[in-house]
Amino acid sequence: MNKWLLLILLSTPLFGAEADLQKLVDGNARYLKGHVEPKSHTQKPFAVIVACSDSRVAPEIIFDQGLGDLFVVRVAGNVVGDIEMESINYALDHLGAKVVMVMGHEYCGAVDAVKEGQVSEISAIASLIKPSIKGAKTLEAAVKANVLGVVDHLDKNIKAHIVGAYYDFETGEVEILNGKGS
Ligand SMILES: [Zn+2]
Structure with missing residues (x-):
């Protein structure tokens, strides 16, 4: 990745938000495995x-x-x-x-x-x-x-x-x- 593009991404406040959202999606997938209706x-x-x-x-x-x-x-x-x-x-x-x-x-x-x-x-x-x-x-x-x-x-x-x-x-x-x- 172009280092300037990386710097811009890292300085964007929402950088990382997608990874955090993925944590919720993954957590729900784990929950579904043990879920009893x-x-x-x-x-x-x-x-x-x-x-x-x-x-x-x-x-x-x-x-x-x-x-x-x-x-x-x-x-x-x-x-x-x-x-x-x-x-x-x-x-x-x-x-x-x-x-x-x-x-x-x-x-x-x-x-x-x-x-x-x-x-x-x-x-x-x-x-x-x-x-x-x-x-x-x-x-x-x-x-x-x-x-x-x-x-x-x-x-x-x-x-x-x-x-x-x-x-x-x-x-x-x-x-x-x-x-x-x-
Ligand atoms: Zn408090």
Whole structure:
């Protein structure tokens, strides 16, 4: 390959994207080999998990659950705005889930950005996190305060057993922070 062409390719932001997409295609091919067709065409998840989009926070893996077990709403900073609220309500009203867990995590980049005042790229998310974390001295305290803020918000809007939780990367443990609701 012409070295200038190679340099141009390497400096293109999307270079490598095709290889990454191929990883998904290959992964699905591996999945198909072990795939057992679900017995039911309807889903009955027993819990709703509101978690951060962080790639290290995958509820199905952390809680050792399979397909159909958890209704997962993931967004950076595990916040709940109108769109997330509608998703949660769907799981409660139509799928039979009774427990809602809001799970924050160690080293959350979204909460850290808001804590440090770097919110220009996440203004919508920051507007939901900011009121809850005022006065928090450490990132862990801010993450937990954000979780409890979301729990309070849910408690005012939905009827379910609502639990706040904190996921520790080092130990893998999910600490239950509190419970609210019915
Ligand atoms: Zn996060």
